[in-house]
Amino acid sequence: MSNPALEKIFTKYPCASRENLIPLLQDVQEKDGYLSEESIRDISRYLKLPSSKIYGVATFYNQFRFHPIGKFHLQLCRGTACHVNGSAKLLEAVRKILKIEPGQTTKDKMWSLETVACMGACGLSPVICVNGEFHAKVTPKSLIKILDQYRVQEAGHAGK
Amino acid sequence: MAKITINNKEITVRENETILAAAKKAGISIPTLCHMEGFPPSGACRICVVELEGRGLVPSCSFPAADGMRVQTHSPRALKARKTVVELLLANHPDSCNYCARNQSCRLQTLASELGVRQRVYVGHKEKYKLDASSPAIVRDPAKCILCGRCVRVCEEVQGVAAIDFVRRGSKTVIAAAFEEGLNLSACVNCGQCINVCPTGALTENSHVKRVLDALSDPALYCVVQHAPAVSVSIAEEFGFPAGSDVDGLMVAALRRLGFKKVFDTAFTADLTIMEEGSELVHRIKxxxxxxxxxxxxxxxxxxxxxxxxxxxxxxxxCKSPQQMMGAIVKSYFAETGNLNPRDIFSVSVMPCTAKKFEAQRPEMACGGVSDVDAVLTTRELAQVFRMYGFNLKAIAPEAADTPFGTRSTAGKLFGGTGGVMEAAIRSAYFLLTGTELENPVIDKVRGLEGRKEAYVTINGMEVGVAVASGLANARKVLDAVRAGRNDLHFIEIMTCPGGCIAGGGQPLGADLEAVKARLAALYDLDCKEGLRLSHKNEDVVRLYKEYLVAPLGEKSHRLLHTHYHAREIV
Incomplete structure (x- = not known):
């Protein structure tokens, strides 16, 4: 095995059986922020499960990502309250502006997008969360401002 | 035992037998899509629903029959449900039946026709999918996939490969290789068993029909064809002959009519393989x-x-495979004796196999930049070409294959079925080691469709252990035993497809176990009827050694007929 960090995770699952797959995937994602092809291959060798099977299981669940998250990780709530208050249109706007689908990361690695079921902030709906900062009652129009704000912040950092 | 009533007819069934199996026994046909004979039911497609009194619609493939049950298999409600299932499957299906390789051999098309679907009832969102033509053997078109899962199951459960699986879920589900890479990068071994079980045109062979027809119409090319042992006993099914009919002579005649200058028999190089492989075995033992x-x-x-x-x-x-040996000697010995430039020879093989397409393009399978074999047609593709040319196999007079590679022993022909290589090898290895012939050339223990077979043969006082496996999941079991230290075996025959080439991934579709049995029986029948049963007695093989190759495992053999393989990384 080439990756010592993964090795360390594997020691938590000494019997290397199939039922360890999902906890293992969760641990690896916790460590890397996503599931890389290399880590899936390593898990495949460890559990003696074909990588096609692991990829199949991992893509079944929304919780797993296959791209590293961007500098700004945008979580968009698609729960009931947010939906009623227009989160579908908001998602459409995010996709248009960032040109990525949920689960993906922009080519410049700045933005990644994730849709979540409910963030428990229904009173603020529709709500988005960027790197842990919540933004309430977002509209496609205010979204542009919010995204720009992060871009400016990033440009400021880069300039220093 | 339980008594159930199906369509007002009382039937005795075994406990836990499914309604589908019970109905089949009673001669009642219930349509299926995802169901695979001999496998645990997956109950995915719901086309087999029947009406169970007091319960409603149940999937007959997975519902166990119980005492006192009353079932209607074709009640108005069941028929309507089945029709709706098909209508829903068609909702996002491309309307491209005319352009589909499976036109008129598609299960979905047949069901739509049988159930009277005459209009598009549901209009579903059609995802845009990329056609996966990355593999030299198999083409995947996810747009035509109905997610029945048969390919996934055969790949994992029969072949032990698991190159593909369901990816994502719900309406976003597709069947794909790991990381949605092309099949060429996946663990796919190109066996084509997935094609044989696919109900639609989502999986097809990578067709070489066009390149073969182009070559045949190119006056600068000298087109040569070889046909594998399993093809002559199966292609007949495509033309209405009963399964197990051997149409060797008719096929040879039809191939000649297509314009091939020479028609050779791959069973000739199967005999040659036996000479080389048998000698190699003896060499290894000694x-x-x-x-x-x-x-x-x-x-x-x-x-x-x-x-x-x-x-x-x-x-x-x-040893290279018989296909590649034929390719190699056609472009060397045959070219030299006929004053032909190997580059002007277009060498076609007709194979029961899709993996042969992969094999033919392997870099190991060329000499001086010239491929041994230029195109590979499956049995199905050749049948398609015959139909295109309007050949009626029933109205053609049989012809014999061409010299110098047209003579074959029936041992070479046996290569078409599981255990055949072993039987042929034992016959010749016995001769090579003892100088005498086996009293009875039939090795019963390696015959039949059993997935794993073993035998011990005493040669010169030495007990030679042999094993035969077909279907790669079976191969795994034998190999695991060898890895674990089992050491009583000397020779193991492994065939990718369960039953061997007669059930290969390029064979006529829709063959059931009975058809495969009939194909195998046809091979045994030839072996019993014909006189030449030993590879080393094939005079053309003997002559090839005398005139060209000199001796098995000689310098020329090594250059032309042998190769090496290397560990391969997969995604």
């Missing part, structure tokens, strides 16, 4: 080489061992 020796005729199996058991590669015979 010189303490890597044993057990593993056969190398089946290209799906070769890719399998390269990927999954690379530590056992030294045990694989260095």
């Amino acid at each position: 010189n303490r080489g890597a044993l057990p020796m593993l056969t190398s005729c089946s290209p799906g199996w070769i890719k399998f061992i390269e990927q999954f058991y690379p530590d056992l590669l030294p045990n694989v015979s260095t």
Whole structure:
């Protein structure tokens, strides 16, 4: 095995059986922020499960990502309250502006997008969360401002 | 035992037998899509629903029959449900039946017709999918996939490969290789068993029909064709003959009509393989080489061992497969004796196999930049070409194959079925080691469709252990035993497809177990009827050694007929 960090995770699952797959995937994602092809291959060798099977299981669940998250990780709530208050249109706007689908990361690695079921902030709906900062009652129009704000912040950092 | 009533008819069934199996016994046909005979039911498609009194609609493939049940298999409600299932499957299906390789052999099309679907009832969102034509053997079109899962199951459960699986879920589900890579990068061994079980045109072979027809119409090319042992006993089914009809002569005649200058029999090079492989086995036994020796005729199996058991590669015979041996001697000996430039020869093979397409393009399978074999047609593709040319096999007079590679022993012909290589090899190895012939050339223990077979043959006082496996999941069991230290075996034959080439991934579709049995019986019948039963007695093989190759395992043999394989990384 080439990756010592993964090795360390594997020691938590000494019997290397199939039922360890999902906890293992969760641990690896916790460590890397996503599931890389290399880590899936390593898990495949460890559990003696074909990588096609692991990829199949991992893509079944929304919780797993296959791209590293961007500098700004945008979580968009698609729960009931947010939906009623227009989160579908908001998602459409995010996709248009960032040109990525949920689960993906922009080519410049700045933005990644994730849709979540409910963030428990229904009173603020529709709500988005960027790197842990919540933004309430977002509209496609205010979204542009919010995204720009992060871009400016990033440009400021880069300039220093 | 339980008594159930199906369509007002009382039937006695075994406990836990499914309604589908019970109905079948009673001669009642219930349509299925995802169901696979001999496998646990998956109950995915719901086309087999029947009406169970007091319960409603239940999937007959997975619902166990119980005492006192009353079932209607074709009640108005059941029929309507089935029709709706088909209508829903068609909702996002491309309307491209006319352009589909499976036009008129598609299960979905047949069901739509049988159930009277005459209009598009549901209009579903059609995802845009990329056609996966990355593999030299198999083309995947996810747009035509109905997610029945049969390919996934055959790949994992029969072949032990698991190159593909369901990816994502709900309406976003597709069947794909790991990381949604092309099949060429996946663990796929190109066996084509997935094509044989696919109900639609989502899986097809990578067709070489066009390149063959182009070559035939090119006056600068000298077109030569070879046909594999399993083709002549199966292609007849495409033309309405009963399963197990041998139409060797008719096929040879039809191939000649297509414009091939020479029609050779791959069973000739099967005999040649036996000379080389038999000698190699004897050499290994005498010189303490890597044993057990593993056969190398089946290209799906070769890719399998390269990927999954690379530590056992030294045990694989260095012999090329009969297809590649024929390709190599056509472009060397035959070209030299006929004053032909190997580059002007277009060498076609007709194979029961899709993996042969992969094998033909392997870099190991060329000499001086010239491929041994230029195009590979499956049995199905050749049947398609015959139909295109309007050949009626029933109205053609049989012809004999061409010299110098047209003569074959029935041992070479046996290569078409599981255990055949072993039987042929034992016959000749016995001769090579003792100088005498086996009293009875039939080795019963390696015959039949059993997935794993073993035998011990006493030659010169030595007990030679042989094993035969077909279907790669069976191969795994034998190989795991060898890895674990089992050492009583000297020679192992492995065929990728369950039953061998007669049930290959390029064979006529829709063949059931009975058809496969009939094909195998046809091979045994030839072996019983014809006189020449020993590869080493094939006079054309003897002459080839005398005039050109000199001796088995000689310098020329090594250059033309042998190769080496290497460990292979997969995604």
